[in-house]
Amino acid sequence: DAGVIQSPRHEVTEMGQEVTLRCKPISGHNSLFWYRQTMMRGLELLIYFNNNVPIDDSGMPEDRFSAKMPNASFSTLKIQPSEPRDSAVYFCASSSTRQTNTEAFFGQGTRLTVV
Amino acid sequence: SQQGEEDPQALSIQEGENATMNCSYKTSINNLQWYRQNSGRGLVHLILIRSNEREKHSGRLRVTLDTSKKSSSLLITASRAADTASYFCATGANSKLTFGKGITLSVRP
16 A cells, blocks of 8 residues: 555645645545644644544634545545645544554645745 | 643753653543654654553563553663654544644754
């Protein structure tokens, strides 16, 4: 398996534009996490899905952020409209919770810069 | 909000020395995990310890867990320059995985 695949790796956009980040989890994993990492706030859990269903989105900063998981092999995180304070590295991770106590596998991240 | 809180925030040691990093958490957990992150990369899982375990080893890594104190420690023995990275503890509960802010470890050659 190629691991968790995120795209794009880097994104530079102007304030007010829509940004869509993409994630392909590891085949067979049934949990998917979106995290945001900044120097100031560290690694924040934004939302996680279990069996394609959003379980906890309490970490989503505001209504400008939305996430979907239309099927087991794809998820998106959308920011509309984007703002400079959204600049961060966004990580997607997947794990299998069919067994208890499993590790999460991370993608390489998307570095987002909003100017 | 952060569940796990690591300390120290930064640690600098000489190659060959041992590095000890601590993590405290607030709520009940199913397991606690430690991850490493090299600069500009994603996090990589190091070791997982279940809530009913007290100690676990993996190569040069030793993890302890004290659920009564809600704390864990990660010991890296005989450190190498390649161990230079950020280390995070993560608490797992009900499929949710929450990370601390991390510890920056620098190993001087």
